[in-house]
Amino acid sequence: MAFDVDLIRAQFPILQREINGKPLIYLDNAASAQKPDTVLDVMSDQARHAYANVHRGLHTLANETTEAYEGARAKIQAFLNAPSPESVVFTKGGTEAINLVASGITDSINSGDEIVLAISEHHSNIVPWHFLRERHGAVLKWVPLLEDGRLDMDAYRQALGPKTRMVAIGHMSNVLGTVVDAKEVVRLAHEVGAQVLLDGCQAGVHLDIDVQDIDCDFYVLTAHKIYGPTGIGALYGKLDALKALRPYQGGGEMIEIVEMDRVTYNEPPHKFEAGTPPILQAIGFGEAIDWLSQFNKEDIRAHEHSLYEQASAELSKINGLTEYGLSEGKGPILSFSIEGAHPHDIAQLLDRYGVAVRAGHHCAQPLMKHLGITATARASFAIYNTTADVEAFIEALHKARGLLL
Ligand SMILES: Cc1ncc(COP(=O)(O)O)c(C=O)c1O
Structure with a gap:
């Protein structure tokens, strides 16, 4: 469908809202997008x-709901170009998907086995691996970033070795918007026999994802950043990799046989979907994928990138302002700080003018330490943002700065 931002905006009821008497300018899309x-x-x-x-009933409504739920799985399969619906597990979000893998590989983790992470990871892609460090003696190896925010590939090559079991890396940084060369990350990891989990929570909405081409072992999506509901995400896994994982939770649906002294498990994906799943959310996720897929992702990227460039150019004129992560081909995520002004104060003052941005460590404390800061303010752009939004943001930022300095 042709890209018309006014028509797109008209489909998002929340964008009609006013905040503090001003039209809402929603630039907190990397935290969660509107629906x-x-x-x-x-x-x-x-x-x-x-x-x-x-999956349980033999009546019409049970069948209709099951069809819609499994239909949503097929939509996510197509979105990722996964080879089969069985390789797509519904989870309650990105965090659960990563925990599922980290807890699922515990049986094959021995003391001294290594997990390779980028310093820019979201806490969701750090803490589950810390559990393996605390409980099973795994060693976390950290790969730094280059000056422009890209992954240091030389350091990455050096971090890999015969003890590497897993490489867990964000496809796009939620703070810097920088993108990793996913295929190369995977190729190098496979050379040493390690598996790769890519955290696509930020990339999913901006990039074309082809898990077969990337050849990753696991890929993580979360719906609420792709214009879908909260409480639902997806884990793609190569079927053999999924089969090798120990189930994450026990309960109904994930079993094959339960007896008093033994239990056997269902096949993936059901093996990992214990209990009644978030049915309505899964269906909403499928609809969000359909909605997004009507547009050409190249058009969306061009639109969002032009907003990012417009904002970045204006910000570069502000004295004392630093923008973090300036590499080519990054996503539309703009993190910045202003000397002498706390990012929290900037965000609160922007809110007075109706502008919603995020401020803080963005669940990336190791990255903040690496950058030598404690927090940034972050504006992140989505399909429904406009050049007028950017102008309003810049105008409000100038006013906020005037009040703070
Ligand atoms: C890069 C990244 N990974 C993981 C997550 C966690 O995803 P969820 O909110 O679905 O648990 C987020 C969300 O902020 C994220 O940005």
């Missing part, structure tokens, strides 16, 4: 007209 009508409607329609539990 179009169609995503909200599909969940409400399903609940109103065709709702029951999935």
